[in-house]
Amino acid sequence: MSTKEKTWWGVAGVAIVLYALFxxxxxVSLSFKAPSALxxxxxxxxxxxxxxxxxxLTGGASDLFLPALRNSFGICLIATAISCLLAMFAAYAIARxxxxxxxxxxxxxxAVAIFPVISIVTPLFNLWRNIGxxxxxxxxxxxxxxxxxxxxxxxxxAFFREIPWEMEQAAQVDGATTWQAFRKVIVPLAAPxxxxxxxxxxxxxxxxxxxxxxxxxxxxxRPVPAALGLFSGASQFEDPTGAIAAAAVIVTIxxxxxxxLFQRRIVAGLTNGAVKG
Amino acid sequence: MAxxxxxxxxxxxxxxxxxxNDVSLDIDEGEFMILVxxxxxxxxxxxRMIVGLEDITSGDMVIGGTRVNDKAPRERNLSMVFQNYAxxxxxxxxxxxAFPLRLAKVDDGEVQxxxxxxxxxxxxxxxxxxxxxxxxxxxxxxxxxGRAIVRQAEAFLFDEPLSNLDAKLRGQMRTxxxxxxxxxxxxxxxxxxDQTEAMTLGDRVCVLxxxxxxxxxxxxxxxxxxxxxxxxxxxxxxxxxxLPAQLEGSRLTTPFGDIDLDERxxxxxxxxxxxxxxxxxxxxxxxxxxxxxxxPLGSVFTARVDVTEWLGDSQFAYIPYEAPDEIRTQLRExxxxxxxxxxxxxxxxxxxxxxxxREGRDAEFWLDSRKVHVFDPTTGDNLTxxxxxxxxxxxxxxxxxxEQVQSAEGEGISAA
Numbered sequence: 030m031s032t033k034e035k036t037w038w039g040v041a042g043v044a045i046v047l048y049a050l051f052x053x054x055x056x057v058s059l060s061f062k063a064p065s066a067l068x069x070x071x072x073x074x075x076x077x078x079x080x081x082x083x084x085x086l087t088g089g090a091s092d093l094f095l096p097a098l099r100n101s102f103g104i105c106l107i108a109t110a111i112s113c114l115l116a117m118f119a120a121y122a123i124a125r126x127x128x129x130x131x132x133x134x135x136x137x138x139x140a141v142a143i144f145p146v147i148s149i150v151t152p153l154f155n156l157w158r159n160i161g162x163x164x165x166x167x168x169x170x171x172x173x174x175x176x177x178x179x180x181x182x183x184x185x186x187a188f189f190r191e192i193p194w195e196m197e198q199a200a201q202v203d204g205a206t207t208w209q210a211f212r213k214v215i216v217p218l219a220a221p222x223x224x225x226x227x228x229x230x231x232x233x234x235x236x237x238x239x240x241x242x243x244x245x246x247x248x249x250x251r252p253v254p255a256a257l258g259l260f261s262g263a264s265q266f267e268d269p270t271g272a273i274a275a276a277a278v279i280v281t282i283x284x285x286x287x288x289x290l291f292q293r294r295i296v297a298g299l300t301n302g303a304v305k306g
Numbered sequence: 307m308a309x310x311x312x313x314x315x316x317x318x319x320x321x322x323x324x325x326x327n328d329v330s331l332d333i334d335e336g337e338f339m340i341l342v343x344x345x346x347x348x349x350x351x352x353x354r355m356i357v358g359l360e361d362i363t364s365g366d367m368v369i370g371g372t373r374v375n376d377k378a379p380r381e382r383n384l385s386m387v388f389q390n391y392a393x394x395x396x397x398x399x400x401x402x403x404a405f406p407l408r409l410a411k412v413d414d415g416e417v418q419x420x421x422x423x424x425x426x427x428x429x430x431x432x433x434x435x436x437x438x439x440x441x442x443x444x445x446x447x448x449x450x451x452g453r454a455i456v457r458q459a460e461a462f463l464f465d466e467p468l469s470n471l472d473a474k475l476r477g478q479m480r481t482x483x484x485x486x487x488x489x490x491x492x493x494x495x496x497x498x499x500d501q502t503e504a505m506t507l508g509d510r511v512c513v514l515x516x517x518x519x520x521x522x523x524x525x526x527x528x529x530x531x532x533x534x535x536x537x538x539x540x541x542x543x544x545x546x547x548x549l550p551a552q553l554e555g556s557r558l559t560t561p562f563g564d565i566d567l568d569e570r571x572x573x574x575x576x577x578x579x580x581x582x583x584x585x586x587x588x589x590x591x592x593x594x595x596x597x598x599x600x601x602p603l604g605s606v607f608t609a610r611v612d613v614t615e616w617l618g619d620s621q622f623a624y625i626p627y628e629a630p631d632e633i634r635t636q637l638r639e640x641x642x643x644x645x646x647x648x649x650x651x652x653x654x655x656x657x658x659x660x661x662x663x664r665e666g667r668d669a670e671f672w673l674d675s676r677k678v679h680v681f682d683p684t685t686g687d688n689l690t691x692x693x694x695x696x697x698x699x700x701x702x703x704x705x706x707x708x709e710q711v712q713s714a715e716g717e718g719i720s721a722a
Contacts, residue, residue, distance in 0.1 A: 193390065193392065195388045195389075195390055195392035196392050196394065198359050198379070198388070199386070199388055199392035199394075199453075200405070201358075201359070201379040201380055202357055202358075202359070202380070202384065202385065202386045203380075203385070203405050203406040203409060203453065204380040204383075204406050204409040204410055204457075205380060205409050206378075206380065209409065213409075214394055217396040218394075218395065218396060
């Protein structure tokens with residue numbers, strides 16, 4: 030690549046990064062503005078203040094935000110764990126065994142993944158109310174599984190397919206049972222894949238809004254994205270924009286930390302699933 | 307250590323295609339048995355049925371006196387070296403070798419001792435803490451063998467273990483495997499398509515073709531007394547030459563002059579018309595370099611040389627010849643089956659490296675007619691096979707083996 034080309038690539042890259050990061054920068058900036066400065070049109074907050082953060086963490090909105098944060102973490106972690114465990118077994122079977130209906134399972138998983146969430150939310154709402162799952166953790170974990178399982182199965186079966194059969198056969202000849210071969214050879218080899226899948230599944234659950242707003246009514250199970258929508262200002266004439274921005278920044282932090290820690294694996298995992306799945 | 311007996315083993319796949327068809331084979335304790343054949347002959351399938359990775363459709367697999375058809379691989383106590391080694395990439399070399407022992411819940415001190423012992427044999431000491439990804443092909447191969455020898459298995463199974471190595475390393479590892487097998491005196495089954503490996507390693511070699519056993523014998527017997535065209539063409543490099551011949555009394559008329567048969571062979575081929583004569587490349591010689599004393603034992607003919615290949619220690623000359631159409635198609639089919647693509651009918655003859663025979667010129671060759679074989683072109687059977695002489699060769703090889711194993715054991719005792 031010539032120097033000129035390099036410069037152009039650099040310029041284009043910076044432009045794209047700026048374009049993509051601008052909304053986030055704007056939200057960060059909003060979260061530091063005082064309510065009176067919200068609509069002044071300046072990018073930089075003139076007089077940065079922690080007011081919004083103290084409002085949601087200790088002030089009036091903390092009743093809404095803190096339980097929601099706890100719910101979100103709990104529900105998403107449990108949903109991710111269950112979905113990874115189930116997907117691991119399913120993907121192993123799909124990659125290794127020849128059984129009737131294999132194509133059907135993969136096809137169904139894909140169909141579930143492309144099914145619009147909004148279309149099943151109303152029947153689910155009625156069903157959950159009748160059987161007592163409405164506004165409970167399991168009431169959200171179960172629908173989240175339906176969001177995360179398909180993509181988990183697809184990415185993980187791509188990872189499992191890459192592990193040579195001989196590994197397992199060698200383990201069996203060396204004296205391992207099928208379960209030991211799976212646990213001692215296949216799982217360690219598939220660990221990066223399982224990890225990537227777990228992170229992707231966590232994001233999907235973490236970002237959900239529709240289920241969160243429709244299937245909950247109190248802080249008992251309401252996740253953060255839904256809670257953000259229910260923020261209200263100090264009076265009805267005041268916008269809660271600052272508080273929402275502050276909450277958005279806080280819920281973005283775990284996601285950014287996860288991505289920064291495991292970015293290489295996620296990229297490998299995503300392309301992996303894309304090409305081989 | 308155990309013997310392996312196969313009785314009428316059949317392997318049919320879902321579509322009914324028999325990959326292995328009615329194979330019966332006895333492998334003695336401590337014997338080095340080679341399964342050899344062109345690709346698709348069922349040799350790997352047979353090996354995988356021994357170790358239990360492939361189901362047996364019918365027949366009995368008996369290892370050490372017990373029928374193992376329904377036993378899982380881990381219950382058979384065999385160790386196997388895979389073609390791609392199948393090392394565990396997340397474990398160090400030490401843990402790779404120790405893997406079977408860990409599964410067997412051997413205590414730590416014992417694991418340490420036995421892995422070190424195996425590492426001594428295979429000279430892997432300085433690599434024990436490394437991961438397989440950082441090793442060369444030859445080192446990985448040795449780790450795979452280490453994993454096989456670390457426990458007291460009933461038998462070793464090798465599935466084309468050297469085919470991923472380059473030629474030089476392959477030669478070294480071949481002698482290494484041979485030495486190891488003799489030293490441990492353990493029953494070994496070795497699958498290969500490389501006939502050099504087959505000839506040099508095996509006590510006995512089993513030649514397979516389309517799932518059926520053609521011949522089981524010592525390498526020498528296979529070479530000197532092949533049972534049919536297929537075995538004759540498969541064993542030997544460069545391969546045996548097959549010439550069309552007309553029979554008149556006890557004399558065969560070939561494109562390379564007449565060959566007189568002795569009484570025994572003349573009687574065996576009597577009453578036939580068109581035949582195939584099989585002549586090994588080294589039965590030929592540049593006529594000008596043949597001893598006067600040897601000359602009357604063969605015949606001399608003149609032919610035009612197409613190409614010569616000088617290799618330093620030896621020299622090959624290619625001589626084209628004409629053949630009737632039916633022979634030509636027969637030979638072409640045979641060469642296709644042997645994984646080679648022979649486009650023209652030509653003889654490859656081995657001549658002395660000092661010979662000055664030139665390409666494109668007529669030259670005089672001498673042909674040793676004492677060891678030629680005569681084949682039936684339609685069935686492919688060897689009509690002049692001397693079964694007694696062949697059996698004698700295999701018996702001698704078996705005696706050699708017993709002697710070698712005993713001397714290896716003797717060394718082991720004196721060393722201890």
